[in-house]
Amino acid sequence: MSTLWVVLIAILALIAGVALGFFIARKYMMNYLKKNPPINEQMLRTMMMQMGQKPSQKKIKQMMRSMNNQMDK
The missing domain is CATH 1.20.5 (Single alpha-helices involved in coiled-coils or other helix-helix interfaces)
Structure with a gap:
C-alpha cells in the first residue's frame, strides 16, 4: 500500500x-x-530597401506600430 x-x-x-x-x-x-523584439527599425528599413522600396520614416513607424500591436495580442 x-x-x-x-x-x-x-x-x-x-x-x-x-x-x-x-x-x-x-x-x-x-x-x-x-x-x-525580433525586428527593429534598422532591419525593417533594410528589408524594404532589398524589396525595392524607398522607406520613409512614417512608413517604418507605422509598420513597427502594427507589429508591436500584433505582439501585444
Missing part, C-alpha cells in the same frame, strides 16, 4: 513540475520578446 502512495505522489509531483515549468518558461519568453 505504501508503494502505491509513493508512486502516486511521484506522478503528481512530475505533472505539477512540468506544468509549472511550462508556465514559467512561457512567461519568461513573453517578457524577453517584449524587451528584445
Whole structure:
C-alpha cells in the first residue's frame, strides 16, 4: 500500500513540475520578446530597401506600430 502512495505522489509531483515549468518558461519568453523584439527599425528599413522600396520614416513607424500591436495580442 505504501508503494502505491509513493508512486502516486511521484506522478503528481512530475505533472505539477512540468506544468509549472511550462508556465514559467512561457512567461519568461513573453517578457524577453517584449524587451528584445525580433525586428527593429534598422532591419525593417533594410528589408524594404532589398524589396525595392524607398522607406520613409512614417512608413517604418507605422509598420513597427502594427507589429508591436500584433505582439501585444
